[in-house]
Amino acid sequence: MANEKSIYMDHSATTATDPEVLNAMLPWFSQRYGNPSSLYKLARESKKAIDDARLKVAKAIGANPEEIFFTSGGTESDNWALIGTSFGLQKKGKHIITSCIEHHAIQHTCDYLKKLGFSITILPVDESGRVRPDDLKSVITDETILVSIMFANNEIGTIQPIKEIGKICRDRGILFHTDAVQAIGNVPIDVKDMDIDMLSLSAHKFYGPKGVGALYIRKGIRIDNYIHGGGQERRKRAGTENVPGIVGLGVAIEKAIKGLSENSARISSIRDHLLDRILSDIPNTRLNGHRTERLPGNINVSFEFIEGESLLLLLDHAGISASTGSACSSGSLEPSHVLLAIGLPAEVAHGSLRLTLGHENTEEDNEYVFKEIKKAVERLRAMSPLYSDYQKKRL
């Protein structure tokens, strides 16, 4: 029988919608359902709800409301930012710079642009997963139109030197986009201070609903439309607005920013205790990513001699929801590109475990989670031929 205990430590995958957010959304389904583009009172209410949410999102990142455009989520925002500016600026140049640890929403969009004739430079990262600003400087050419570097990585939690990158781009007059899907609500962000021209965000990563996000586009930037149709979002993003989702996004981001310093301090303290325990009490374990420049809830460790999917299955059996960079869990056969990019041998990348802590997690969870991880690792090592060889070598 599966354990009745249930501990969710996969907040980078998604979060539970906050009850307060859900309550704010509910009236916008069946009572206040007016199409914001219509003229009557019911519609004007919807329009106003969207404007309120837009103001909240703008405030959260230091932007102006007219610089916020609602989308269906992080993936659409990333696609729009890259494709829209590439098409808009292709007369100026066709060179785009990105990093080797981006989310697939960026990577695969760059692959697509490459097929269309754009040239893409992919920056390496150091062993903690950080882009070196000097590397960026050295690859910028007169043809460069866009730099896209994620704010914080979804797998290893490493936070990039965004302000430095922003300044380099601004000084050279090159557009800078950042995928901040993992960072919003975890790290303070100010688009003006950090010289960010475009920023992608997604509500379900910070206790908002799935299927809604936004793209911040700094005023004056030339960007083509990506979704074509009606005149919504000041003619920049067509399609009837997801009013309940947008309302939810607004409430969620406002709450996330309000509680940011308190929540990130609490969560990173719990995270540190669990991480220290794992690293000190389970031998042949390594931390992946940066020790301090890291998202508050993120743990990513590799256990030598074992494979991550088996580990997830055992943890799932114990009621713990986690994630891995092993190929065997993802439907592809290659291990995580991020773990390979920070220099992990493939077999160590296969043995990775990602725990991403969030609001529901407590110190009390740690003891149980630690014990179950230790038990599972020992059990898998006991059946591993790699561990058996390692033990024999030690004798």
Next chain:
Amino acid sequence: MYSEKVMDHFMNPRNQGEITDADGVGEVGNPTCGDIMRIFITVKNNIITDVKFQTFGCGAAVASSSMATELIKGKTLEEAWEVSNKAVAEALEGLPPIKMHCSVLAEDGIHQAINDYRIKHGLEPWEEKPGHHHGHDEETCEA
């Protein structure tokens, strides 16, 4: 994603361990691809009287190893050689398509263990049937 049978063999693996004085050992897969299977057999009068496995790999790899050992225990070498990857997958009540290569690894592991035994006893190794696919393409980890 996995059948109950796969989960049962993953949670309660049969014949897990090592035979230190095994008559034949087969090892297949590679760590880069995320799976290695080692199969140990004891052979008496042409019959596999004992079998154990060690596996580094996903749930399907562990379950395939466990099931493979059950299917060949007590069989003659000729019978064990005929246990196909399909037989392993069917006995597990199916594997997801992307995990079928785990059952291929199990078949390869059995074959290697049997041939290791044959070579040690001065016998010609048996040849794989035409059209047999190995568990991995060395270069790409593809099944």
